[in-house]
Amino acid sequence: MFRWFxxxxxxxxxxxxxxxxxxxxxxxxxxxxxxxxxxFVAVLSIAEGFNAAMANAGxxxxxxxxxxxxxxxxxxxxxxxxxxxxxxxxxxxxxxSGPMASAELFVIVNVPKxxxxxxxxxxxxxxxxxxxDVRQEVQLVEGRRFAAGTNEIIVGRSASNxxxxxxxxxxxxxxxxxxxxxxxxxxxxxxxxSEIWCDAAVLQPAYRRGSTFQSVMARLDSPETFQAFKDALxxxxxxxxxxxxxxxxxxxxxxxxxxxxxxxxxxxxxxxGIGAVFGAVNTMYNAVATRTREIATLRALGFGGSSVVVSVxxxxxxxxxxxxxxxxxxxxxxxHGYQTATMNFQTFSQVAFxxxxxxxxxxxxxxxxxxxxLVGGLFPAVRAARLPIVTALREx
Numbered sequence: 218m219f220r221w222f223x224x225x226x227x228x229x230x231x232x233x234x235x236x237x238x239x240x241x242x243x244x245x246x247x248x249x250x251x252x253x254x255x256x257f258v259a260v261l262s263i264a265e266g267f268n269a270a271m272a273n274a275g276x277x278x279x280x281x282x283x284x285x286x287x288x289x290x291x292x293x294x295x296x297x298x299x300x301x302x303x304x305x306x307x308x309x310x311x312x313x314s315g316p317m318a319s320a321e322l323f324v325i326v327n328v329p330k331x332x333x334x335x336x337x338x339x340x341x342x343x344x345x346x347x348x349x350d351v352r353q354e355v356q357l358v359e360g361r362r363f364a365a366g367t368n369e370i371i372v373g374r375s376a377s378n379x380x381x382x383x384x385x386x387x388x389x390x391x392x393x394x395x396x397x398x399x400x401x402x403x404x405x406x407x408x409x410x411s412e413i414w415c416d417a418a419v420l421q422p423a424y425r426r427g428s429t430f431q432s433v434m435a436r437l438d439s440p441e442t443f444q445a446f447k448d449a450l451x452x453x454x455x456x457x458x459x460x461x462x463x464x465x466x467x468x469x470x471x472x473x474x475x476x477x478x479x480x481x482x483x484x485x486x487x488x489x490g491i492g493a494v495f496g497a498v499n500t501m502y503n504a505v506a507t508r509t510r511e512i513a514t515l516r517a518l519g520f521g522g523s524s525v526v527v528s529v530x531x532x533x534x535x536x537x538x539x540x541x542x543x544x545x546x547x548x549x550x551x552x553h554g555y556q557t558a559t560m561n562f563q564t565f566s567q568v569a570f571x572x573x574x575x576x577x578x579x580x581x582x583x584x585x586x587x588x589x590x591l592v593g594g595l596f597p598a599v600r601a602a603r604l605p606i607v608t609a610l611r612e613x
């Protein structure tokens with residue numbers, strides 16, 4: 218066994234040291250695998266960024282209440298009396314100004330994208346004053362809060378960056394009102410930053426919604442009181458509601474888009490990976506061909522065929538790993554933090570978010586590169602081990 222290890226290390230070292238002599242074909246393999254990894258990581262970073270914006274929103278001690286059977290705020294409706302019952306339910310945290318619960322209205326408005334000029338669906342959310350107590354991650358970074366009872370709006374940082382006419386001081390006309398931007402807020406990069414907020418009492422008549430709302434966001438005394446809060450509402454004969462933790466709600470909202478992006482990214486990576494594997498196969502066959510006499514000489518000196526196989530596989534894996542590292546670094550430099558927006562098909566509204574290249578995604582890219590290298594080097598390695606010694610010594 219020790220002799221086999223010594224032989225394998227010697228052959229592998231010789232193989233790696235001779236790489237500069239095959240720089241051209243080796244570079245082709247590295248570049249091919251680099252391209253696959255860049256594409257793989259870049260596409261999946263879209264899903265990671267979208268998921269971060271959605272799934273990281275809210276907290277475990279915040280609940281969302283909608284009409285029973287609703288799968289999103291857009292198709293929910295709650296009467297004013299129902300929202301008051303929800304606000305007074307056991308488990309809702311109380312502050313100096315009353316229950317930390319905000320009855321809210323959710324409508325879609327058309328705003329042109331800065332990048333293309335085409336109209337996009339952007340959420341306009343009517344909130345009550347308690348919304349700022351419920352969503353404590355929201356911080357005004359420019360301007361001020363809107364004044365109650367006025368046609369003023371505040372805009373999430375991501376929405377302001379992605380869509381035209383949402384900068385401080387700009388005016389837009391939606392519904393029956395002209396709205397003026399008086400503030401820009403941030404919310405740790407979550408979905409709230411894709412929204413526009415205004416006074417719910419002003420939004421209702423602008424869209425002729427009467428006294429109806431679509432949801433109630435409630436901050437609870439603690440995450441442990443959620444079940445008691447839910448039971449109190451779902452068993453109340455005056456109500457027909459469903460209750461979810463805010464984190465669970467937003468996580469479910471992201472599942473469709475995340476699945477689509479991940480599926481497309483995987484298909485693209487597999488198709489490109491097949492091409493990269495053929496490139497690796499060609500490179501390693503070339504490497505074996507140029508080393509035919511060298512391999513035969515080693516075999517004649519007593520080096521085993523398995524040592525030759527390992528040396529070829531290690532060389533192929535080394536080139537692939539190099540491509541994986543370069544690809545991961547390029548993907549991180551080019552795409553991490555890149556701002557974009559996409560449609561959330563469950564609410565038919567735009568979600569602005571940033572590409573997120575996570576450490577796990579880089580590891581997955583590197584592992585995929587390594588797998589391509591090993592597959593690409595397998596058949597050339599077997600051929601090298603099976604070369605007839607006498608015939609090989611006569612070649613070249």
